[in-house]
Amino acid sequence: MEKYPKISLRQLEYFIAVAENGSFRRAAEKLSISQPTLTAQIAHLEQSLGGQLFERNRTGTTQSPLGRELLLHARRVIEEFHGLVDRATSLLQGPAGTYRFGVTPTMGPYLLPQVLPDLHREYAALKFYVREGLPRALREGLVSGQHDLIMTPLPAGLENVIVEPLFREPLKLVVPVEHRLARRARVSRTDLVGEEVLTLEDHDQLHMQIQQLCDHLGAVVNRDYEGTSLDTLRQMVVMGMGIAFLPGLYIRSEIRPGDGLKVVMLSDEAVMREHALIWRNTSPARQLFRDLAQKMRSVIRAKFRKDVTPIG
Numbered sequence: 055m056e057k058y059p060k061i062s063l064r065q066l067e068y069f070i071a072v073a074e075n076g077s078f079r080r081a082a083e084k085l086s087i088s089q090p091t092l093t094a095q096i097a098h099l100e101q102s103l104g105g106q107l108f109e110r111n112r113t114g115t116t117q118s119p120l121g122r123e124l125l126l127h128a129r130r131v132i133e134e135f136h137g138l139v140d141r142a143t144s145l146l147q148g149p150a151g152t153y154r155f156g157v158t159p160t161m162g163p164y165l166l167p168q169v170l171p172d173l174h175r176e177y178a179a180l181k182f183y184v185r186e187g188l189p190r191a192l193r194e195g196l197v198s199g200q201h202d203l204i205m206t207p208l209p210a211g212l213e214n215v216i217v218e219p220l221f222r223e224p225l226k227l228v229v230p231v232e233h234r235l236a237r238r239a240r241v242s243r244t245d246l247v248g249e250e251v252l253t254l255e256d257h258d259q260l261h262m263q264i265q266q267l268c269d270h271l272g273a274v275v276n277r278d279y280e281g282t283s284l285d286t287l288r289q290m291v292v293m294g295m296g297i298a299f300l301p302g303l304y305i306r307s308e309i310r311p312g313d314g315l316k317v318v319m320l321s322d323e324a325v326m327r328e329h330a331l332i333w334r335n336t337s338p339a340r341q342l343f344r345d346l347a348q349k350m351r352s353v354i355r356a357k358f359r360k361d362v363t364p365i366g
């Protein structure tokens with residue numbers, strides 16, 4: 055009978071911690087164990103596997119070729135184990151566990167405060183560790199196992215994932231109150247020809263969408279003054295530095311009468327972005343995530359029906 059090496063889940067967790075922290079010392083501190091204990095457990099794991107997982111040098115600790123190949127598999131083993139425990143708890147007591155949930159800073163703060171309380175009432179033992187990040191970083195984190203699920207604008211450009219579209223969000227034109235377009239509730243495409251449009255820095259997915267929109271409308275993206283956040287973008291519009299397309303949920307949450315801004319609509323253009331909930335197709339919690347997506351749609355439909363268009 056073939057014998058497999060004796061490997062513990064704890065050893066795999068230690069392996070992942072060292073890989074993510076790039077240092078035995080930092081990993082030991084994060085795990086709240088002594089460095090000698092961590093080193094000994096990694097040595098046992100390497101002996102069981104028959105190869106070296108890390109290369110140590112003066113600048114730190116890096117993964118060996120074997121370590122790089124096995125890291126994703128180790129994460130999946132730990133994920134499946136946690137999924138087993140969560141599934142057992144779910145069958146006995148209802149959905150439970152803590153999941154790492156990645157969201158974008160241009161959407162998460164304006165949607166989740168209205169959605170998460172309803173989810174908590176439905177799934178009292180379920181917890182989300184919410185982290186903000188740009189769409190590209192969220193996608194990379196999902197693939198690497200740093201996130202269990204993410205909510206991000208489409209397209210995602212990922213393989214081996216499940217994508218559940220949630221809603222379409224309009225991008226609305228915002229101008230300073232003294233702007234020539236502020237006197238009108240709607241403007242046409244020709245009104246924007248040559249207008250300077252402010253947007254976020256070019257590493258943000260929203261920037262790319264606005265750039266494509268401006269190319270289509272004949273407007274000009276102002277590359278000299280790019281916002282680092284939606285708030286800074288709004289303030290630059292107030293100061294008369296240009297006009298901007300801002301997400302509908304941000305406008306709903308943050309813009310009030312007297313802010314020095316006017317929201318106007320394009321009469322001949324529907325400018326939208328589509329958001330989705332995405333998780334790995336190997337996730338042991340995939341059925342729970344499907345249920346969460348459906349619940350989120352219900353909450354969004356009830357609370358944001360005037361601001362976004364739910365999908366499904």
